[in-house]
Amino acid sequence: MIYYQQGSAEEVISKNTLKEAVFxxxxxxxxxxxxxxxxxDFTRFHSRAGEITEYIWEYY
Known part of the structure; x- marks a missing residue:
């Protein structure tokens, strides 16, 4: 099951768009x-996993 899809490899995802996608x-x-x-940990910095974790925490 696909929970979310948008854009392409060249698209830059804004903070607001990322938050909406997570929610x-x-x-x-x-x-x-x-x-x-x-x-x-820090090795996931470029994946924006920290931001995603914050949004998950905010959601729940």
């Missing part, structure tokens, strides 16, 4: 009782 994906997963989000 949209989480809504499709449905309500959860317990969620464990483990923040990434």
């Amino acid at each position: 949209s994906s989480l809504e499709k997963l449905g309500k959860k009782r317990k969620v464990l989000v483990i923040p990434p």
Whole structure:
């Protein structure tokens, strides 16, 4: 199942678009009782995994 798709390899995703994408994906997963989000280490910096983790925390 695809939870979110947009753009191309050359597209730059803004903070706002990333947040909307994360929230949209989480809504499709449905309500959860317990969620464990483990923040990434520095090696994941360029993937913006830290930002995504923040948005997940904000959502729940």
